[in-house]
Amino acid sequence: MHAPVELADIAADVMARIRSRGPRVHCITNTVAQNYTANMLLAAGAVPAMTIAPEEVVSFVAGADALLVNLGTFDAERRNAIELALGAVHAARMPWVLDPVFIESSPGRAQYARDLLARGPSAVRLNPAEFAPLFGGDPVRETAARVANACGTVVALTGGIDIVTDGSRHIAIANGHPLMSLVTAMGCAGSALVGAALAVETDAWLAALAALAALGVAGEVAGQIARGPGSFASAVIDAVHNLDGAMLRARIRVS
Amino acid sequence: MHAPVELADIAADVMARIRSRGPRVHCITNTVAQNYTANMLLAAGAVPAMTIAPEEVVSFVAGADALLVNLGTFDAERRNAIELALGAVHAARMPWVLDPVFIESSPGRAQYARDLLARGPSAVRLNPAEFAPLFGGDPVRETAARVANACGTVVALTGGIDIVTDGSRHIAIANGHPLMSLVTAMGCAGSALVGAALAVETDAWLAALAALAALGVAGEVAGQIARGPGSFASAVIDAVHNLDGAMLRARIRVS
Amino acid sequence: MHAPVELADIAADVMARIRSRGPRVHCITNTVAQNYTANMLLAAGAVPAMTIAPEEVVSFVAGADALLVNLGTFDAERRNAIELALGAVHAARMPWVLDPVFIESSPGRAQYARDLLARGPSAVRLNPAEFAPLFGGDPVRETAARVANACGTVVALTGGIDIVTDGSRHIAIANGHPLMSLVTAMGCAGSALVGAALAVETDAWLAALAALAALGVAGEVAGQIARGPGSFASAVIDAVHNLDGAMLRARIRVS
Numbered sequence: 001m002h003a004p005v006e007l008a009d010i011a012a013d014v015m016a017r018i019r020s021r022g023p024r025v026h027c028i029t030n031t032v033a034q035n036y037t038a039n040m041l042l043a044a045g046a047v048p049a050m051t052i053a054p055e056e057v058v059s060f061v062a063g064a065d066a067l068l069v070n071l072g073t074f075d076a077e078r079r080n081a082i083e084l085a086l087g088a089v090h091a092a093r094m095p096w097v098l099d100p101v102f103i104e105s106s107p108g109r110a111q112y113a114r115d116l117l118a119r120g121p122s123a124v125r126l127n128p129a130e131f132a133p134l135f136g137g138d139p140v141r142e143t144a145a146r147v148a149n150a151c152g153t154v155v156a157l158t159g160g161i162d163i164v165t166d167g168s169r170h171i172a173i174a175n176g177h178p179l180m181s182l183v184t185a186m187g188c189a190g191s192a193l194v195g196a197a198l199a200v201e202t203d204a205w206l207a208a209l210a211a212l213a214a215l216g217v218a219g220e221v222a223g224q225i226a227r228g229p230g231s232f233a234s235a236v237i238d239a240v241h242n243l244d245g246a247m248l249r250a251r252i253r254v255s
Numbered sequence: 256m257h258a259p260v261e262l263a264d265i266a267a268d269v270m271a272r273i274r275s276r277g278p279r280v281h282c283i284t285n286t287v288a289q290n291y292t293a294n295m296l297l298a299a300g301a302v303p304a305m306t307i308a309p310e311e312v313v314s315f316v317a318g319a320d321a322l323l324v325n326l327g328t329f330d331a332e333r334r335n336a337i338e339l340a341l342g343a344v345h346a347a348r349m350p351w352v353l354d355p356v357f358i359e360s361s362p363g364r365a366q367y368a369r370d371l372l373a374r375g376p377s378a379v380r381l382n383p384a385e386f387a388p389l390f391g392g393d394p395v396r397e398t399a400a401r402v403a404n405a406c407g408t409v410v411a412l413t414g415g416i417d418i419v420t421d422g423s424r425h426i427a428i429a430n431g432h433p434l435m436s437l438v439t440a441m442g443c444a445g446s447a448l449v450g451a452a453l454a455v456e457t458d459a460w461l462a463a464l465a466a467l468a469a470l471g472v473a474g475e476v477a478g479q480i481a482r483g484p485g486s487f488a489s490a491v492i493d494a495v496h497n498l499d500g501a502m503l504r505a506r507i508r509v510s
Numbered sequence: 511m512h513a514p515v516e517l518a519d520i521a522a523d524v525m526a527r528i529r530s531r532g533p534r535v536h537c538i539t540n541t542v543a544q545n546y547t548a549n550m551l552l553a554a555g556a557v558p559a560m561t562i563a564p565e566e567v568v569s570f571v572a573g574a575d576a577l578l579v580n581l582g583t584f585d586a587e588r589r590n591a592i593e594l595a596l597g598a599v600h601a602a603r604m605p606w607v608l609d610p611v612f613i614e615s616s617p618g619r620a621q622y623a624r625d626l627l628a629r630g631p632s633a634v635r636l637n638p639a640e641f642a643p644l645f646g647g648d649p650v651r652e653t654a655a656r657v658a659n660a661c662g663t664v665v666a667l668t669g670g671i672d673i674v675t676d677g678s679r680h681i682a683i684a685n686g687h688p689l690m691s692l693v694t695a696m697g698c699a700g701s702a703l704v705g706a707a708l709a710v711e712t713d714a715w716l717a718a719l720a721a722l723a724a725l726g727v728a729g730e731v732a733g734q735i736a737r738g739p740g741s742f743a744s745a746v747i748d749a750v751h752n753l754d755g756a757m758l759r760a761r762i763r764v765s
Contacts, residue, residue: 032544032560034287038439043484048439049357050287053330056361063360075563075587077330102559105573106566182751184548184558228748229553238483241437289542293694298739303694304612305542308585311616318615332585493738496692 007171007213008252012245014197014210019045023065023199027192028052028081030072030101033185036233037068040189043241044214046196052081061088065199067096068192069116074109086119095122095198095207099191103133110134122204123154125191125212131157145170154204156194158187161255162212166205173209174255175216177223179232186236190215193240214243217251262426262468263507267500269452269465274300278320278454282447283307283336285327285356288440291488292323295444298496299469301451307336316343320454322351323447324371329364341374350377350453350462354446358388365389377459378409380446380467386412400425409459411449413442416510417467421460428464429510430471432478434487441491445470448495469498472506517681517723518762522755524707524720529555533575533709537702538562538591540582540611543695546743547578550699553751554724556706562591571598575709577606578702579626584619596629605632605708605717609701613643620644632714633664635701635722641667655680664714666704668697671765672722676715683719684765685726687733689742696746700725703750724753727761 024047027037034050041048049060061067067089069082089096098121100113110133117124117134124134131139135147135155141163148155149167157163162173180186193215197207215236221243222235279302282292293303304315316322322344324337344351353376355368365388372379372389379389386394390402390410396418403410404422412418417428435441448470452462470491476498477490534557537547548558559570571577577599579592599606608631610623620643627634627644634644641649645657645665651673658665659677667673672683690696703725707717725746732745 030560031286031541032548035290035439035545038287039437039484039488042437042439049360050285051328051330051357051361053328055331055363056329059361059363060357073561073563074566075561076565102561102570105559106561106569108565108569182549182552184545184552226748227745228751229549230744230747230751233549233747234485234489234744235482237485237488238481241483241485286541290545290694293542294692294739294743297692297694304615305540306583306585306612306616308583310586310618311584314616314618315612489740489744490737492740492743493736496738496740 004252004254005249007254008249010206011210011213011252012248014201014207015044015214015243017200018196021200022047023196024049024063025066025068025192025195025199026061026064026085027068028078028085029068029070029188033070033072033188036185037189037192039237040240041192041196043237044193044196052078054080054084057081057084058088061085062092066094066195068099068195069096070099070101070188070191071103071109071113072101072188074106074112095204097121097123097125097191097195097198099188100126100130100134101188104129117151121153122198123156123194123208125156125158125194127187128157128159141170154208156208156212158190158212162216164205164209164212169205171209172255173213173216174253175213175220175251177219179223179226179229180219182229183233213252217248218243220251259507259509260504262509263504265461266465266468266507267503269456269462270299270469270498272455273451276455277302278451279304279318280321280323280447280450280454281316281319281340282323283333283340284323284325284443288325288327288443291440292444292447294492295495296447296451298492299448299451307333309335309339312336312339313343316340317347321349321450323450324351325354325356325443325446326358326364326368327356327443329361329367350459352376352446352450352453353379354443355381355385355389356443359384372406376408377453378411378449378463380411380413380449382442383412383414396425409463411463411467413445413467417471419460419464419467424460426464427510428468428471429508430468430475430506432474434478434481434484435474437484438488468507469503472503473498475506476502514762514764515759517764518759520716521720521723521762522758524711524717525554525724525753527710528706531710532557533706534559534573535576535578535702535705535709536571536574536595537578538588538595539578539580539698543580543582543698546695547699547702549747550750551702551706553747554703554706562588564590564594567591567594568598571595572602576604576705578705579606580609580611580698580701581613581619581623582611582698584616584622605714607631607633607635607701607705607708609635609698610640610644611698614639627661631663632708633666633704633718635666635668635704637697638667638669651680664718666718666722668700668722672726674715674719674722679715681719682765683723683726684763685723685730685761687729689733689736689739690729692739693743723762724758727758728753730761
């Protein structure tokens with residue numbers, strides 16, 4: 001499975017299923033990330049919804065195919081929405097992805113992320129700075145595999161190299177572009193894309209690696225025409241919309 | 256009035272009045288849509304404001320020329336802001352437009368939209384999926400005309416073809432671009448543009464068709480240069496800013 | 511100091527320090543402006559954070575290097591966050607910038623801005639319409655200098671010409687582009703850039719003029735390639751990312 005061609009086929013297949021099925025992804029995310037996240041999902045062919053109102057979040061999640069829980073804002077209103085949404089998710093045995101944004105800057109947020117980890121996310125997407133506060137240990141493949149195994153989740157650790165592991169299977173994806181770290185909500189939008197993939201692929205490890213490989217390739221394509229992070233942000237959305245198997249096969253690299 | 260040339264002249268005239276008068280449009284809208292909606296209004300020459308704080312929403316609405324009520328988030332804070340804003344709108348006999356976003360996904364939101372419909376919006380802009388939960392019946396011209404007549408409002412039903420009716424007058428506008436449905440908040444921003452048009456044109460039917468025809472043409476212009484939904488979103492803003500009578504006359508199509 | 515070349519060197523030096531040090535700027539700002547503000551800071555090399563949750567805002571501000579207080583939404587939640595954040599700022603003797611958005615439209619917001627002015631911001635960035643409600647008097651250099659002196663702050667009054675004064679030193683920067691006024695949150699993002707500059711330059715007057723000169727030049731560069739306000743918004747972000755001393759020296763103009 002580590003050969004780039006096979007990975008490209010999987011990524012192409014998962015992205016094609018997102019495009020043809022149009023899964024609904026309910027996103028409980030921060031207000032900074034909402035717009036870019038919604039546009040990322042639409043570009044991939046998924047359908048975003050974002051409400052956190054207690055009167056209706058259960059109704060929205062019940063009609064969704066996957067849930068994103070992003071901790072970019074840690075307020076009582078969002079915690080309440082998350083609680084209600086997880087209830088609906090568990091009732092429907094729906095996949096969900098956790099994005100523990102910026103937990104290194106707030107002990108309370110980190111504790112809350114650990115509580116959510118115990119609620120059984122299908123996947124956790126995070127960056128190296130968020131790894132220790134959530135899992136303990138260094139953000140390296142061995143630790144990621146151990147905690148994935150211990151927590152029964154897929155760990156997707158993104159950075160220069162994206163590591164995706166479920167404890168027994170691992171992959172390191174070498175795609176992406178440096179400008180990705182200069183666009184706010186790029187990671188959040190990547191987590192949303194993992195959510196869309198989880199909605200169409202029951203193997204959470206395949207879903208997570210497909211979404212992140214696709215986003216990494218889109219970042220490279222965008223980097224070729226962008227003049228800076230502003231035009232890059234739009235170009236990534238364009239590239240996700242235009243991704244096809246040929247582009248993925250030509251570009252995907254494992255490390 | 257159904258001839259494209261006459262429609263183009265009306266749209267050009269309404270857009271020119273927005274540009275010269277710079278009407279203030281107060282927008283109670285969801286956080287996903289706020290930024291794009293504000294930029295759409297600025298591109299057209301209008302002035303957006305977006306606060307929902309109870310301490311000041313009345314003061315802001317009193318200084319505005321039109322109000323947008325978008326139900327993209329259905330929380331108690333926004334409902335309170337809407338109640339206060341509608342009081343100010345009715346006191347000032349100011350036009351307002353209702354956008355019943357995603358009411359098909361939440362019975363509570365749909366009921367609230369029906370309550371607001373009874374408060375006398377100048378126009379309702381919505382898409383086909385939102386039609387039945389608000390009005391009952393199928394989203395077709397005949398039903399739209401009937402409910403517009405019954406509710407005393409203009410119904411602007413947008414999609415591949417935009418239908419605008421006040422019950423006795425109808426038009427079907429065939430402009431637009433498929434990428435419009437892949438940009439979050441495009442419909443919300445269209446409703447805001449209807450609000451800006453209502454501020455400068457007392458005939459709400461003319462205002463709504465002018466705004467939607469202008470946006471449809473802007474979408475087509477943008478579609479010619481966009482590489483995907485990311486660059487398209489910016490290109491629509493550019494095109495609204497650059498719209499003129501010649502562009503409208505060359506492109507507007509009725510169906 | 512008024513010679514363009516010297517100003518360009520200062521602006522280049524401050525922007526280079528932002529890029530090399532990557533200061534954290536905590537932004538309490540409105541939801542319309544959050545995304546663009548975050549991308550502006552990232553483009554300059556700074557690190558944005560935006561939470562207003564009472565449980566963690568103190569923790570975030572304590573780890574930041576500067577604070578932005580933007581009054582674009584005047585709700586109880588944000589006022590509470592501002593109170594907590596200012597406590598952390600004063601404890602750490604951290605610089606902060608006040609942006610009294612739209613106070614001309616709400617007497618309550620204006621009163622609150624005057625209360626905050628008494629709390630000792632390092633700089634106040636505002637536009638002409640916001641000047642009288644905050645300071646009284648006309649938005650001209652003489653009044654700005656007088657109130658800067660009286661309040662012990664730097665006043666940065668932006669418009670066609672940007673006036674930056676600390677009461678004894680004044681500069682009028684003639685850079686910028688008309689499209690800047692047609693992009694929502696451009697002023698807010700400029701205030702955030704002032705915050706980033708304050709984090710790396712203890713002379714608040716130098717910090718404010720460096721940030722605003724850099725943004726004005728970026729606006730001019732963007733204006734040369736933009737097709738309207740949509741592409742302009744992205745192009746400004748690109749230009750801030752690509753700014754260098756040569757570009758600043760070639761373009762900065764004082765008036």
